[in-house]
Amino acid sequence: MKFNAFPVVRYLLFFILGITVYLQTDSYAISFPTEIIYYLIGFLMLIFGLSIRFRQPVVRGSALMAIIFLAGWSLTHFKTASNQPNHFINLPQFSHYQATIIGNSETKPKTFKVEAEINAIKVNGQWIKATGKTLLYFNKQASEKPQYGDVFLIKNMPREVEAPKNPEEFDYRKFLQYKGIYTHHFLWGQEYEKIGHQAPSKLLEFSYKANQYADSVFKARIETPNEYGVASAMVAGLRDDIDNDLLDAYSASGAIHVLSVSGMHVGILFLFLGWMLGWIKKRGKFGKQIFTVLVIGILWGYAIFTGLSSTVLRATVMFSFIQIGTAIGRRQNIYNTLAISALLLLCWNPFWLIDVGFQLSYLAIIGIVFLHPYLYQLLSPNNPIIRSLWEGTCVCFAAQLFTFPLSVYYFHQFPTYFLIANPFVAFFSFAVLPAGLALLILAKVPFLGTVFGFILKHSLVFLNKSIFLFEKLPFATLKGFSISFTEVILIYAIILLIVFFFLRLEFKYLRISLALVFVLTCFNISQDYLQSKQKSLTFHFIPKKSGISIIDGKSATFIADTTLLNSEKTHDFHLKNYYDKSGVVNENKLASNQYTNKQGITYLDFEGKKILWLQQKFNGKLQGNADYVLLSNNAIRKLNPSFTNFQTGLIIVDDSNKRYVVENLKHQADSLHLNLISLYDTGAFSINE
Incomplete structure (x- = not known):
């Protein structure tokens, strides 16, 4: 080849x-x-x-x-949206703007989150045309759920999405920029008014209504919360009602992709249609063409029921090209077919290239196409059930082998039992998706609606039970990985070389792969040595809170109040990636109030540097000196006289202080020639040794 x-x-x-x-x-x-x-x-x-x-x-x-x-x-x-001259970020400041809802609303604990397209802005009393997307957050207590096509008049300007403010924190700003979104606006009820409804696309409006209909059918037919949540996620692409424990279980078993409508779901439907409708290909002169039209039509119908999400659109385009290539006898050149579909998708939206779902979908398909035929030939079971399980295992292994380096790179974890869990997931998903779609079509037909509702519900029960079973196994998920992109490339090179060795039995591939393994091992040993010697103290930016991390070798100690110490959300979003990157193995938590004196002061010593942390109201005068002073909870509102007889290299103000207090302190520091920074402005501040 x-x-x-x-x-x-x-x-x-x-x-x-x-x-x-x-x-x-x-x-x-x-x-x-x-x-x-x-x-x-x-x-x-x-x-x-x-x-x-x-x-x-x-x-x-x-x-x-x-x-x-x-x-x-x-x-x-x-x-790139920001390169358009009439994009609102390239226009003068404005007092009001008109925005049209262009997506499905996502339900958050306190808000409805939705994308909107800005159509016009009001500058100095004059309306001018504009373009550009923004994220809107509507207060759930003060508004109804916004619908696709709703037009709003909104006061004030949306705010720019901020860059990450902690080391290795997920860059949500860049994530949104690649979607053409640069701003967001939190609306609490008084600053907006609905002024009309004008759907930009009738097809999308129909698709979103079909998506909402699908959700309502599942809610009516499936009473148990976990099964309803998974059905809505798998078939309709809505994850608003999935319990966090269930999410963790799917993540631990390596099946989290099941809960996001993606290429896997389209692929399962594609295989199911081939199994159910394959007989059409052998009927008549135009059997293949009729089969192709039916399969592609059903795939696109499914895409409409999922709200035409980008992941499903990409997968539907990809499998449509595969089916067309097969119909015209180009199956032997499937790599070209895949390349044509990817080229078309990237011409439509080049930013899909850095979408994790896009990358993993194509890598999984390439792995299956390349490796599955060789793996399947290793065994030839006669029993049809065992043969099906073996084929499913081969498919899952091939897909996982080609995606796991990138998955570890992005998600910093590896599901240990994926090879056992995924065939079960695929088996039950093979029943869930067709039954779910059949239920949507036949929900109002009394007997058939009940039958497919029963099949769907019990398939989901077995699926969830198997997922929880795998989650409870020891070492179900290996966490704490942090690999560089260079390591990802090396791992892929090693995988391909080993595969070529087994396929061609040429020892040169094995020798090169062993050499790369040696290079990778040396790199990790040197990195491990450097991490064992590292020492750092970080004042974290945590919204409305205070927190300090001290890393000594491969151990980390997080000091904060008890509420923050027990917050998994804080750990996962603000700390986890930082600890993974630093190779932290042992994590300790210390409640800050345990080390605070009666004046609300905590004294820390880090590698000879003195740190003074004020956590409650302080009206006296500080005495002596410290290298760093951390102010929390509006402890000081006037630097003079508190710092009159006190020497410090830097005053740090975290986000537990009120914003107007921070601004006053900044002005006072300028007048007194004191060095002061606000973590809201600068992000986390680290001291490294």
């Missing part, structure tokens, strides 16, 4: 390279005049035309790859 047999794969790789280069240069604020890029594309097209005329294949191929590379770069530039 030669690489020349996959020309579209080559085009895709250069297109991806162009997108990647743009994203990297944009991340580092490196810009190139777009006119130069366009002139360069024109020049290369001239070279390409001349190379055809004078029969120069090397020049022709090089020019074509360069054109595709620049096309990827320029398309990404064009698709």
Whole structure:
């Protein structure tokens, strides 16, 4: 099998390279005049035309790859929302704006979260047209759930989404920027008014209504909360009603992908349709064509029921191309078929390249296509049940093998029993999805609606029970991994080399893989040694709270009030990635009030540096000196006279202080020539040794 047999794969790789280069240069604020890029594309097209005329294949191929590379770069530039001149962030400040809801509302504990498109802004009393998406958060107590197409008049400007403020914290701002969203606005009831309803797309409006209908059917037919939550998530793509314990169980078993409508669900439906409708292909002259139209039609119908989410759209496009390729006899060149679908999707939205779901979906399919045929040949069970289980195991292993390095890179954990759990998950999912779709279609037919409701409910019961069973096994999930992108590349290289060794039995692949394993081992040993010697103290930014981390080698101590110490959400969002990156093995928690004197002062010593932490109202005068002073809970409102006879290198104000108090302290520090920072402005502050 030669690489020349996959020309579209080559085009895709250069297109991806162009997108990647743009994203990297944009991340580092490196810009190139777009006119130069366009002139360069024109020049290369001239070279390409001349190379055809004078029969120069090397020049022709090089020019074509360069054109595709620049096309990827320029398309990404064009698709970047902030580059549009009429985007609202490029326009003057405004007092009001009109926004249309363009998505399904997501129910949060206190708000409805939804995407909106800004259509016009009011500048100095005049309305001007604008574009650009923003996130809106509607207070649940003061408003009804916003619907797709609702138009609102909103007072004030949306606020820019802030960058992460703790080491290694998830960059939610960049995540939203890749979706074309740069701002958000919390609406508490007085600053907005619904002024109309105008759906931007009738198809999307129908899709969202179908999605809501699906949720209502499951709520009516499935009484138990866990089963209803999983049904709504698996079939309709709605995860609002899933219990946290159930989420943790699915995550521990390596089946969390089941709860997000994705390529796996479309793939299961694709296989089910092939099994149920395969007989059509053998009927008549146009059997294959009829089968293809039916399968693609049902897949797109399913996509509509899920609200046309991006994950389902991508998977539906991918499997549609696979089915078309099979129908026209191109199954042997499925890599080109996959490449065409990926190229089409990236032309529509180049930012899908850095979407985790997009990456994992294609890696899983490539793993299955490449490895499954070889694995399946290892055994030939006669029993149809065992044969089905064996095939499911091969599919799951191939998919997991090609996705686990990237999964560890993004999620910092590995499900130990995935090879055992996933065949069970796939088996029950094979019943859940068809039964769920049949129930949606036949819900109002008395007998059939009851039958499919029964099948769906009990399939979900068995699925959830098996998930909880695997979660309770010892060492169900290995956590705390933190690998670099370089390590990801090395791991993929090792996997491919070992696979080639077993397929071709050539020892050169084994030797190279062992050499890479040695390099990876040496890298990890050196990293482990450096982590064992590390010492750092970090003043964390935690909204409305105070917290300090002290890392000594591979142990971390988090000091905060009892409420914060017991908050899993705080740990997972603000601390976990930082501890994983630092190789922390032992975590300790200390309640800050245990080390506070009667004046509300805590004294800390870190590698010879004195730290003074004030946690309650203090009206006296500080005496002596400290390298750092941390102010919490509005402990000091006037720096003078508290710091008159006290020397310090830096005053740190965390987010437990009221905002107006922080602003007053900043002005006072400027007047008194004291060095003061607010963690709200700077993010976490670390002292490293």
